[in-house]
Amino acid sequence: HTFFLFAYLKRVYETGTWMQKGSGPSVADTSSSQDPLLQKWGVTAPLSLAGPAEQDSRNNELLLLELREEQVYESKEEAQHRELVIMELRNVVRQWLIDASVRKGFSRELAVESGGALFPFGSYRLGVHGPGADIDAVVVAPRHIERDHFFYGKDNTSPFHEYLGKQPKVSDVQPVPDAYVPVIKFTWAGIQFDLLFARLAHSKIDPLTFNTLEDRNLSGVDEQTQRSLNGTRVADKILKSVPDVETFRTVLRVIKHWAKQRGVHGNVFGFPGGVAWALLVARVCQLYPNALPSTIVARFFKFWAMWKWPNPVVLDVIVDLKYGFRVWDSKNDLKDRKDIAPVITPTYPGMNSTYNVSTSTLTTLQEEWKRGQQLCDNYILSGQKPWKELWRKSDFFVRYANYLQVSIFADNEADFLRWQGFIESKLRQLVLRLEMVSHLFIHTFPKCFRPTRRDLELNEAQALSEEPPSSPSHVSRSAATPSTTADPLASPRLSSPTRASPSSSSSSTSSSSSDAAASAFPKDGPGAPVGNGPSNP
DSSP: OHHHHHHHHHHHHHHHOOOOTSSSSOOHHHHHHHGGGGGOOSSSOOOOOOOOOOOHHHHHHHHHHHHHHOOOOOOOHHHHHHHHHHHHHHHHHHHHHHHHHHHTTHHHHHHHHHBBEEEEEEEHHHHHOOTTTOOOEEEEEETTTTTHHHHBTTTTTHHHHHHHHTTTEEEEEEEESSSSSEEEEEEEEEEEEEEEEEEEESSBBOOTOOTOGGGGGGGTTHHHHHHHHHHHHHHHHHHHSOOOHHHHHHHHHHHHHHHHTOOOGGGGGGGHHHHHHHHHHHHHHHTTTOOOOOHHHHHHHHHHHHOOOTOOOOOOOOOOOSSSSSOOTTTTEEEEEHSSSBBBOOOSOBBBTTTTTHHHHHHHHHHHHHHHHIIIIOOOOOOOGGGGGGGGOOOOHOOOOOOOOOOOOOOOHHHHHHHHHHHHHHHHHHHHHHTHHHHHHHHHHHOOOOOOOHHHHHHHHHHOOOOOOHHHHHHHHHHHHHSSSTTTTOOOTTOOOOOOOOOOOOOTTSSSSHHHHOOOOOTOOOOOEEEEEEEEE
């Protein structure tokens, strides 16, 4: 009461008028509805409440037009197909849960009543998925359905991956129960899925009323369930934490497209992943609640170019509900204090979504944020350059003189995919060790490339040829199509996309385009380039 009285008297002093009886808001409403600065999104008040000017609206129209030209939106037919597939998967999940309950001794009526649900998360839940995007989802089951039922089969219940395999539209089913977050990977009617499992301590789960954001859902669950449920909880919380969901989605589409084109996207390689980019965008949306997407995109680059790391980025206050899960805490945890660029998830338990970011990848990010800021402030917002200049492909493959390439091989497709995932997960350790070398600057390009069959056939012919490369363009072509028998580290024809000496200059053996160098990996293997020492392009 004292606070509201103070706010009211302050307003009277500032305006010089007393509130008349029967007019205007009550004293208790004055501080919130009349003073927007007291309404805050996130942990601080907005930086600006300004609405769009005429130039902002024109810039926004151009941004939306150019974004659609980039084909980051799926077609209406694709969207309908995706919704149909999810509906079919929900039906299969529901039927499996009922069958598992019946085999546990439940009557069919009780099995139906005990329920269970399927919740998508990730880019699909956030509403920013593009054409051909995969879907992350989690099966939420009542307490009598255990993880062993789902992944291995138990009590005469078939594991869910066997249940999936019987569906005519399903292919490439691959259960990974021993992963850090256990998952079943599969393809349904051309759409790839990563399916997780969460067993709650509830006897019944109604998919129509279940609220993923209720923290009590984490009471009595194990660590794997908490991790599996975390994805949908974070996605739902992000959508509730932004002033305008559609503005947030548009900005996030722009930033994700920019990050992929500029080579700064990918958690496994030490850059922000999808969740981290969503959190960074959401924070800027909170600070400019009335701005259009074009304005927020420009503010995004300026804000993060100026941010003082390792100050953490948060959308909400970090709390510890004492359910037994570790919560990010840089004040009391030495391990958390060492994080380079922490971006904390907004739900309990708060975790650092950018744990893999290293000194070198943060340097690359800061360079790209500054580039984006300069383009927006000096050229794009004034109409001198189009928005597509912002996400122009990185010149990584012609920027440096020395590159380090990692090539992998396998005897068959199944082994190759598992080997690829393992190597990708270890590349960050290679980068961290390279960072220990003094006077060495590392720039990682976060993408693996796989040559086509024609690349391999052409390279085979070049390997048999005795004629050496005669021009830089020939060298680049050779780099794009290496021999299946050549040693990638010994052959001069294999230019590797990673840099190495700080004082080096551009070399003709660097590919003239990212597409050419993109295939510089022998025998069906992808390469993950890591670069060193900048040179003058």
